[in-house]
Amino acid sequence: MQLLARRPPLIGSWRDHILRRPDLQRVLLRLPLVGALVRRKSRTVFDLLAGFTYSQVLLASVELGLLERLSQSGPLSLRVIADFCGLSQARAELLLEAGASLDLFSKLRDGRWSLATSGAVIAASPAMLALVRHHRAFYEDLADPVALLRASKPDTKMRAVWAYVDGRGSAHGLSAEQVAGYSDLMEASQPLVAEEVVSTIDFSPFRCVLDVGGGTGAFLSALARRAPHLDLKLFDVPAVADLARARLLARGLPGVQVAGGDFFVDPLPPGADLISLVRVLYDHPDQWVLRLLQRIRAYLATQGGTLLIAEPMSGLPGAQPVGAAYFGLYLMAMGGGRARSPEQLRSLLKEAGFGQVHAVRSRLPIQTGLLLASCKAT
Numbered sequence: 492m493q494l495l496a497r498r499p500p501l502i503g504s505w506r507d508h509i510l511r512r513p514d515l516q517r518v519l520l521r522l523p524l525v526g527a528l529v530r531r532k533s534r535t536v537f538d539l540l541a542g543f544t545y546s547q548v549l550l551a552s553v554e555l556g557l558l559e560r561l562s563q564s565g566p567l568s569l570r571v572i573a574d575f576c577g578l579s580q581a582r583a584e585l586l587l588e589a590g591a592s593l594d595l596f597s598k599l600r601d602g603r604w605s606l607a608t609s610g611a612v613i614a615a616s617p618a619m620l621a622l623v624r625h626h627r628a629f630y631e632d633l634a635d636p637v638a639l640l641r642a643s644k645p646d647t648k649m650r651a652v653w654a655y656v657d658g659r660g661s662a663h664g665l666s667a668e669q670v671a672g673y674s675d676l677m678e679a680s681q682p683l684v685a686e687e688v689v690s691t692i693d694f695s696p697f698r699c700v701l702d703v704g705g706g707t708g709a710f711l712s713a714l715a716r717r718a719p720h721l722d723l724k725l726f727d728v729p730a731v732a733d734l735a736r737a738r739l740l741a742r743g744l745p746g747v748q749v750a751g752g753d754f755f756v757d758p759l760p761p762g763a764d765l766i767s768l769v770r771v772l773y774d775h776p777d778q779w780v781l782r783l784l785q786r787i788r789a790y791l792a793t794q795g796g797t798l799l800i801a802e803p804m805s806g807l808p809g810a811q812p813v814g815a816a817y818f819g820l821y822l823m824a825m826g827g828g829r830a831r832s833p834e835q836l837r838s839l840l841k842e843a844g845f846g847q848v849h850a851v852r853s854r855l856p857i858q859t860g861l862l863l864a865s866c867k868a869t
């Protein structure tokens with residue numbers, strides 16, 4: 492749709508003319524090449540209309556435990572699946588047929604059902620399973636998208652999940668209960684990001700990494716495996732820092748230094764030559780992001796060093812709908828943040844005083860974009 496909107500005006504007016512003429516469309520459909528293009532575009536349009544049902548088929552399959560069950564057991568008969576899901580055979584078949592049309596399930600020649608490729612990918616990823624389950628809160632907020640768009644500070648379910656963006660309590664005031672849900676979700680989904688970051692960025696020139704807003708330490712744990720020469724430090728709100736200490740210890744990483752505080756006001760632990768912000772900036776509005784970047788710039792200026800930003804970004808080729816539609820609405824419901832393009836982040840970094848900023852090509856831009864910034868003059 493975006494592509495169509497960007498067409499030059501002449502092509503745009505031809506398109507609009509054709510769209511108003513069903514008789515012309517019927518003629519075009521019969522032409523070999525143009526017909527294929529029209530069919531593809533109709534599919535795109537219908538997917539826009541119906542996409543919410545696709546997500547619900549996925550949610551039901553995940554909540555019923557069907558993806559995980561098929562992944563563990565291999566193909567099963569309809570009767571066994573219906574029993575397992577607590578559904579009538581007719582309803583189980585409806586779900587399976589719907590899932591088969593979406594590449595979640597496939598029906599074998601002997602009539603049993605197994606996972607199709609997308610189903611197998613999701614079933615194998617605790618990160619994706621956790622995200623799908625978590626979307627329930629988001630669906631509730633999206634029940635009235637216009638009201639969500641109109642409200643300046645909507646009282647959403649997502650706001651309750653992400654307690655730190657609300658301003659209801661300062662970072663210091665957050666309780667263990669308030670941080671447990673989002674911290675578990677972040678830990679479960681971290682492999683989607685960590686693998687991409689540690690395999691793309693060269694950490695060999697660095698001595699000590701401070702992961703700011705580092706959650707329960709899942710990213711640093713992946714980094715410790717990849718670059719064992721590094722000293723590692725983590726900073727997060729005190730309640731999350733407590734969780735991180737316990738989980739890093741359980742993962743056999745007692746050497747990671749963990750500090751709790753508010754990254755907008757409290758001093759960051761000294762000594763790092765690389766600071767990482769993994770899925771942190773997009774949570775916050777521009778003025779807060781600028782404030783955090785200025786603090787990090789001041790920190791790095793005293794000892795020389797680099798800032799790594801890894802988070803979903805808008806406008807990355809191949810990831811436009813995820814950046815603009817998914818994260819656009821998600822972060823709005825959450826309250827205050829937004830997915831920024833590399834150019835928008837670059838201009839905030841420059842405003843904060845960073846001299847050099849360069850984008851690192853991410854192999855999976857749908858999961859994360861990457862920027863490195865340093866204080867050196869350009």
Ligand SMILES: C[S@@+](CC[C@H](N)C(=O)[O-])C[C@H]1O[C@@H](n2cnc3c(N)ncnc32)[C@H](O)[C@@H]1O
Binds near residue numbers: 706710726752
């Ligand atoms: C979206 S989570 C990302 C966690 C982790 N970096 C990851 O990618 O899994 C953002 C993190 O920033 C932390 N955070 C938010 N506001 C903070 C603040 N003012 N001071 C310190 N940490 C904060 C949250 O507690 C949370 O752990």
